[in-house]
Amino acid sequence: MDIRDYMLKIGKAARLASVSIRRASTDQKNIALQAIGEQILGARKHLMLENEKDLEAGRAKGLSDALLDRLAFTDASFDAMVNGLEQVVQLQDPVGEISNLVRRPNGLQIGKMRTPIGVIGIIYESRPNVTIDAASLCLKSGNATILRGGSEAIHSNRALSECITRGLTQNSLHECVVQLVEHTDRDAVGELVKMDRYVDVIVLRGGKGLIERVAKEATIPLIKHLDGVCHVYIDEDADREKAISIAFNSKTQRYAVCNSMETLLVAAPIAPDVLPELANQYLKVGVELRGCDDTKKILSNICQIVIATEEDWGTEYLGPVLSVKVVKGIDCAIDHINEYGSNHTDTIVTENYSKGRRFIREVDSSSVLINASTRFADGFEYGLGAEIGISTDKLHARGPVGLEGLTSQKYIVFGDGQIRQ
Amino acid sequence: MDIRDYMLKIGKAARLASVSIRRASTDQKNIALQAIGEQILGARKHLMLENEKDLEAGRAKGLSDALLDRLAFTDASFDAMVNGLEQVVQLQDPVGEISNLVRRPNGLQIGKMRTPIGVIGIIYESRPNVTIDAASLCLKSGNATILRGGSEAIHSNRALSECITRGLTQNSLHECVVQLVEHTDRDAVGELVKMDRYVDVIVLRGGKGLIERVAKEATIPLIKHLDGVCHVYIDEDADREKAISIAFNSKTQRYAVCNSMETLLVAAPIAPDVLPELANQYLKVGVELRGCDDTKKILSNICQIVIATEEDWGTEYLGPVLSVKVVKGIDCAIDHINEYGSNHTDTIVTENYSKGRRFIREVDSSSVLINASTRFADGFEYGLGAEIGISTDKLHARGPVGLEGLTSQKYIVFGDGQIRQ
Numbered sequence: 001m002d003i004r005d006y007m008l009k010i011g012k013a014a015r016l017a018s019v020s021i022r023r024a025s026t027d028q029k030n031i032a033l034q035a036i037g038e039q040i041l042g043a044r045k046h047l048m049l050e051n052e053k054d055l056e057a058g059r060a061k062g063l064s065d066a067l068l069d070r071l072a073f074t075d076a077s078f079d080a081m082v083n084g085l086e087q088v089v090q091l092q093d094p095v096g097e098i099s100n101l102v103r104r105p106n107g108l109q110i111g112k113m114r115t116p117i118g119v120i121g122i123i124y125e126s127r128p129n130v131t132i133d134a135a136s137l138c139l140k141s142g143n144a145t146i147l148r149g150g151s152e153a154i155h156s157n158r159a160l161s162e163c164i165t166r167g168l169t170q171n172s173l174h175e176c177v178v179q180l181v182e183h184t185d186r187d188a189v190g191e192l193v194k195m196d197r198y199v200d201v202i203v204l205r206g207g208k209g210l211i212e213r214v215a216k217e218a219t220i221p222l223i224k225h226l227d228g229v230c231h232v233y234i235d236e237d238a239d240r241e242k243a244i245s246i247a248f249n250s251k252t253q254r255y256a257v258c259n260s261m262e263t264l265l266v267a268a269p270i271a272p273d274v275l276p277e278l279a280n281q282y283l284k285v286g287v288e289l290r291g292c293d294d295t296k297k298i299l300s301n302i303c304q305i306v307i308a309t310e311e312d313w314g315t316e317y318l319g320p321v322l323s324v325k326v327v328k329g330i331d332c333a334i335d336h337i338n339e340y341g342s343n344h345t346d347t348i349v350t351e352n353y354s355k356g357r358r359f360i361r362e363v364d365s366s367s368v369l370i371n372a373s374t375r376f377a378d379g380f381e382y383g384l385g386a387e388i389g390i391s392t393d394k395l396h397a398r399g400p401v402g403l404e405g406l407t408s409q410k411y412i413v414f415g416d417g418q419i420r421q
Numbered sequence: 422m423d424i425r426d427y428m429l430k431i432g433k434a435a436r437l438a439s440v441s442i443r444r445a446s447t448d449q450k451n452i453a454l455q456a457i458g459e460q461i462l463g464a465r466k467h468l469m470l471e472n473e474k475d476l477e478a479g480r481a482k483g484l485s486d487a488l489l490d491r492l493a494f495t496d497a498s499f500d501a502m503v504n505g506l507e508q509v510v511q512l513q514d515p516v517g518e519i520s521n522l523v524r525r526p527n528g529l530q531i532g533k534m535r536t537p538i539g540v541i542g543i544i545y546e547s548r549p550n551v552t553i554d555a556a557s558l559c560l561k562s563g564n565a566t567i568l569r570g571g572s573e574a575i576h577s578n579r580a581l582s583e584c585i586t587r588g589l590t591q592n593s594l595h596e597c598v599v600q601l602v603e604h605t606d607r608d609a610v611g612e613l614v615k616m617d618r619y620v621d622v623i624v625l626r627g628g629k630g631l632i633e634r635v636a637k638e639a640t641i642p643l644i645k646h647l648d649g650v651c652h653v654y655i656d657e658d659a660d661r662e663k664a665i666s667i668a669f670n671s672k673t674q675r676y677a678v679c680n681s682m683e684t685l686l687v688a689a690p691i692a693p694d695v696l697p698e699l700a701n702q703y704l705k706v707g708v709e710l711r712g713c714d715d716t717k718k719i720l721s722n723i724c725q726i727v728i729a730t731e732e733d734w735g736t737e738y739l740g741p742v743l744s745v746k747v748v749k750g751i752d753c754a755i756d757h758i759n760e761y762g763s764n765h766t767d768t769i770v771t772e773n774y775s776k777g778r779r780f781i782r783e784v785d786s787s788s789v790l791i792n793a794s795t796r797f798a799d800g801f802e803y804g805l806g807a808e809i810g811i812s813t814d815k816l817h818a819r820g821p822v823g824l825e826g827l828t829s830q831k832y833i834v835f836g837d838g839q840i841r842q
Contacts, residue, residue, distance in 0.1 A: 019759070022783075022785070023782075023783060096782060102804060104802070104803075104804055108793055108797060108802075110803050110804065113781065113782075113789075115785065117815050117816070118785075118815065200815055200816075201815075201816055215640075216640075219636075219637070221642060221814075221816050239838065241838070242837075242838035245838065245840050246838065246840060248840075249840035249841060250840075253840070253841050338440070360534065360833050361444075361517060361534075362443075362444060364443070364536065364539075364831075365831065366831055366832060367831065367832040367833075367834065368534075368831060368832070368833050368834070369833070369834040369835075369836060370834065370835050370836060371835075371836040371837055371838050371839070372529055372834050372835075372836025372837075372838070372839045372840075373839065373840045373841050375840075375841040376529060376834060376836075376839065376841055377832070377834075381525070381529075381841070382525075382531050382832065383523060383525055383531065393642075394536075394538050394539065394621055394622075394829040395538070395621075395622055395642045395816065395817040395829065396816040396817040398829055398830060398831055398832075399831065399832040400832070408815040408816065408819055409819060410785075410786065410787055410788065410789060410819055410820065411787060411788040411789070411798070411803065411819075411820040411821070412781050412788075412789055412790075413788065413789070413790040413791070413793050413797060413798075414790075414791050414792075414793075415790060415791060415792040415793025415794075415797075416663075416792055416793075417660065417662070417663035417666065417667065417792050417793070418792070418793045418794060418797065419666050419667060419669075419670035419671075419674070419793075419794045419796075420670060420674050420794050420796040420797055420802070
């Protein structure tokens with residue numbers, strides 16, 4: 001079968017399965033999620049063997065240690081998958097939720113009801129855990145799912161997908177509610193993102209290259225997760241201790257994540273007070289600093305720092321590098337963030353009420369924080385229970401995307417025979 | 422200047438203007454809206470003259486009377502424009518609205534704040550009133566707007582756009598907050614829908630041809646208004662009088678609108694009771710009936726009806742034609758609607774509680790009603806105050822789109838120095 005036919009077959013089956021999963025009760029969905037967890041525990045040995053095949057192929061292909069690490073199943077990743085399923089079971093089912101019910105003068109009662117979207121395609125790279133995370137969130141929200149993982153994880157993903165299918169069919173759910181694309185050819189992605197008759201939305205998780213390529217080809221709406229060039233702005237009215245601990249934590253708590261800080265902005269009046277202390281802390285853990293002229297001057301007794309280029313201000317280092325800029329005040333900080341940032345996550349540290357309010361209103365990012373580390377911007381920390389990604393788009397879902405982002409809302413109207421005059 | 426450069430200039434100016442309008446206060450926006458209304462009243466004579474140019478060109482081009490009607494300014498359309506502006510002034514400003522604020526165990530307070538989207542492109546046909554409706558909604562929601570009306574209304578649109586610009590600049594708002602594309606060439610649309618750097622979303626209002634063409638070309642997310650193949654299902658447990666008046670009103674209250682009924686479904690047990698009476702009413706006002714075999718049989722004493730073809734079930738007549746099908750019961754009705762409908766607006770008439778609930782849950786349309794005419798599915802009737810269209814998409818905005826659909830939501834986080842462990 002050629003790739004187009006193969007993908008069309010998957011698309012049609014998903015559309016069909018979406019009709020049944022849309023109508024499934026919360027109990028049915030939860031029991032299936034638990035059954036998938038049991039299947040994973042039961043298939044542990046088989047999953048390890050299949051994962052080893054991926055690792056072997058990865059080593060032969062010369063994948064980096066970091067990538068091999070992300071690919072490997074461990075006791076911790078098994079626990080995470082099974083716990084993740086249990087957490088999704090605990091989440092409230094959004095489907096059928098009615099809100100904003102108002103009574104109109106003519107007696108009609110009008111509100112909104114949450115519904116599944118229909119068919120969701122998920123395109124992701126390397127980490128096979130995503131297979132379970134994504135499938136469980138889509139299942140709970142009443143959607144059919146087409147999973148397209150990275151080719152380097154195909155054996156692991158196939159084995160996980162078998163666990164999912166058994167969990168579904170054991171509980172009389174349609175076996176195509178979750179399907180894995182087993183074609184590892186790139187063209188399969190090209191077909192998937194153009195099947196607008198069968199797929200309602202594509203969730204994209206992966207590197208910049210993948211996302212840019214898919215965004216160009218797709219005719220289906222995308223929920224995409226682009227880069228996070230996140231900022232902390234230390235205002236002149238900041239509390240010194242909060243400023244230092246938030247700026248340190250936002251950069252160093254983890255490096256290779258989208259919500260870690262890449263650029264630190266410091267108001268000129270407070271810069272000589274906080275920057276030396278911060279620089280010492282950063283240098284101690286091996287963070288390389290690049291800065292503007294003022295930063296270089298202020299830190300000249302501590303270290304020699306490289307002058308940041310125009311490119312630095314827009315770079316997501318995803319590693320132990322930080323660009324630092326001394327700014328005049330909040331106006332310059334907001335302008336800098338809106339110009340160079342990626343509309344992901346930005347923090348102000350200040351004790352000034354009005355400046356906090358302005359920052360929140362005027363910074364055009366998916367998460368804007370006052371006096372808290374940028375690292376909090378994720379679905380678990382926000383209490384969504386789980387997330388399928390962090391959207392930097394402004395339409396539909398913005399910021400961490402949980403169950404709600406995987407649903408739609410329709411209008412519902414309760415009448416007593418009303419007709420329009 | 423070639424079309425691409427012309428459009429890029431508009432796009433860049435819009436992006437710039439969006440930064441200032443995003444920060445405008447509710448008062449500033451309302452005063453500008455009122456000033457635009459005054460400009461329109463003051464320019465009435467000029468607007469009439471410019472409109473006459475469009476009408477003359479339209480007559481020369483042989484536009485149909487219906488199209489010329491939609492194009493013509495009348496006293497009523499002036500009133501509608503100015504009243505529309507006043508209504509938008511009265512609407513609550515959604516920008517800055519905070520919702521779902523929760524306190525997390527670590528003391529962080531996390532919620533969502535409504536924000537403008539940024540730059541909105543509106544593509545529409547013939548009716549020049551849309552110029553004012555669309556501009557006012559986008560302005561109130563803090564967005565910059567690029568308007569692309571139909572070439573047949575260019576003189577009227579240009580004159581209206583001048584009123585808007587004067588209303589803006591009089592009140593120190595950026596003159597490019599609302600811009601009209603004066604290039605009437607089709608290529609301008611092609612450029613507009615690909616300027617993803619400068620435009621955040623495109624709202625599409627117009628015929629099927631326009632929408633399909635744009636959907637293919639666009640790289641920007643679309644809010645589109647496709648056809649309305651709307652249904653009324655008369656259940657066997659319907660109240661006879663409600664059923665007849667809702668089915669009659671849904672078809673005949675207005676024909677050429679997307680929320681009028683195109684197919685009537687009737688449960689077999691009640692069909693012999695309601696169909697003859699309804700047929701008499703429809704025939705009296707000149708509605709042509711097409712039906713299934715059972716319908717034909719039931720109505721054989723009243724009239725000879727044409728057998729509906731497979732194509733009829735999916736057709737939006739937008740005129741005095743109705744297809745009628747006798748179905749076994751609610752299951753067949755829901756299946757028929759989900760198969761042949763356009764996910765727009767569907768009504769069940771029933772006194773049965775459980776069937777009403779099932780219909781609401783299982784019909785996958787942007788508006789689902791119980792015991793009310795399909796004609797209620799619009800922004801005014803739903804209390805949104807005004808609408809920019811009725812979306813049949815499932816992402817972002819679904820159903821009538823008012824101010825809320827023209828905004829985004831970002832996460833806001835209030836902390837006291839929290840860092841992540």
